[in-house]
Amino acid sequence: MDHWHNIDNVVVVGLGITGLSVVNYLQKYQPQVTVRVIDTRETPPGIERLDQSIAIHTGSWQLEWLLEADLVVTNPGIALATAEIQRVLDANIPVVGDVELFAWHVNKPVIAITGSNGKSTVTDLTGVLANASGIKTAVGGNIGVPALDLLEEEADLYVLELSSFQLETTYNLSLVAGAFLNLSEDHMDRYTGMDGYRLAKQRIFQHATTGVYNADEPVTYPDITLENTLSFGLRQSADYTLANYDDEPYLFAQGLPILPASHLSLVGMHNTANVLTVFALLDAANVDYQDSLETLKSYTGLTHRCQLVADNHGISWVNDSKATNVASTEAALSGLHLNGTLYLLVGGVGKGADFSPLAAHFAALPLKLCCFGRDGKQFLDLHPSAEYFDSIEHIIQSIRPQLKPGDMVMLSPACASFDQFKSFMHRGDVFTALAKHYA
Known part of the structure; x- marks a missing residue:
């Protein structure tokens, strides 16, 4: 499907690392469109790296540009409830994020992870083990590299960390597996309550072949019927769990003992649950991680996270x-x-x-x-x-x-x-x- 049909004018809202990645992507892959940038900050980060040929309006909104656009690509930090964005939506102009543009372009399998806590560790470790298993894997999204920049890496598998804000403006992201790890109170300045926050996270399952959820937290169960589901958990019965074997706690994947918990360098039970999630995601993507278990044993986690x-x-x-x-x-x-x-x-x-x-x-x-x-x-x-x-x-x-x-x-x-x-x-x-x- 050609999503770019009839799109001539694109307005990018918000510069910074994400906005720059959107502009660079459009210049490289959609050179036929006219790109303009709006940033309400007087001197937005990254402005010195913006191509001089791109028109930019800073310090306030530019409603005329917005209403002339065929497509608005907005930064995840800008709420859809913002009055100016609402004017765009009322005019039936599509508003998407950078992850949606990634979804339109990508033609390789994608794994995505969301949740209130632990998503960076799960995302990073999924990429580390997939690469150690011989699959060329690119990792990014809300962690490190913007999604569109990953397309330069010619990977065979993409692993994305996605925030609730990113998911709000993503509509067509097909996933080989999507995981919703957990939910705790956060971003209540942006949502009217926990339910709105939860529904944004649930969007990860929209086009997922396999949904991975937390058996210990019913709020993470997919609201929609999916082709496959896999569960991880430490308290409730789950497909990926911790159980005794050979007189010690073992990590189990769908009934098979994989590794003694004592062999992990990662600290804390939440990290044991994170590893179980990674196993579920890799199994859903048909990545054989048996040969990468030595890499897992020596993995000490992301900087500043346990x-x-x-x-x-x-x-x-x-x-x-x-x-x-x-x-x-x-x-x-x-x-x-x-x-x-x-x-x-x-x-x-x-x-x-x-x-x-x-x-x-x-x-x-x-x-x-x-x-x-x-x-x-x-x-x-x-x-x-x-x-x-x-x-x-x-x-x-x-x-x-x-x-x-x-x-x-x-x-x-x-x-x-x-x-x-x-x-x-x-x-x-x-x-x-x-x-x-x-x-």
Whole structure:
């Protein structure tokens, strides 16, 4: 189907890395169309890299351009409810995102992943294992490289992380497999409630041959009837699960024992569930991952996401700086098994969150709670061991003499970072440097 039939004028809304990728794609593959760019920021990121021949309007909306367009390609950061976008839709002008243009072009199998937590790890690991299995795989979307830029890689398989915002403007993405991992409260400034957020995530199943869902979270079950479904889970019965075999917990894929859980370098039960999801996605795409299990064993995760950054004298140091909300820290602690004490670093900018749900997780662990940052004192009542420090460095200096084999030092702050750090990445880098120094 030629989606470009009768499209002469395209307006790209929002520049930055995604907008630039859209403009570059249109210039290369659809040179017959006229492209114009609107960005309401005075000096949008990436403007210095925009081809001089492309007309751009900055600092405000340009309604005339929008209403002259045959197609509007909007940035995922711009809500469809925005008044100017609503005017475009009311004029029956199609509004799509960059992932929809990718869908029109791609002719190789695509796997896509959405969810509130863990989607970056699942996306990355799916790509790592597919490549290790000998399938040339390109990975991107909401993680790293924009979807349209992946088309330059001539891959045999594409793996995309997709946010709810991206899914809202995607209509024709055919998937060999799509996964909906989980749902927790997020982006409530954009949705009228959890149901709207959930329905956006459910769009991943629209054109999926196989739908992969979380048996432990009924909200992730596909709303539509699909050709195939596969489930993963740790509590409810599932196609991909954890069960005892040879007297130890094993990862099972459709009844077959694949690997002892103890062989994973990844930390936390949520990461065990992530690996099960990857197995389901690869099976759905007919990728034989048996030969890539050594690669899986050595995979320590994405930077700042429950990443094992040092393991010395039996003491493990885990950087989970990406845990900027309560749900992420709960995921890191849920089902965590360790032989010694967990020294947990929490605090930063709480964004008005209620930290009390963490108390039950704290109570279930052999814990020393180390609090820091602007809102760190809000954690002091949640565990008898809690102590406040003025910096991460002071925490590490203080606990270092007490550490013993079997202990774990984990940064999983449940807060944003911008009181003491430039970003969660900067916070994680500081922790990692301290870990490597003191380990």
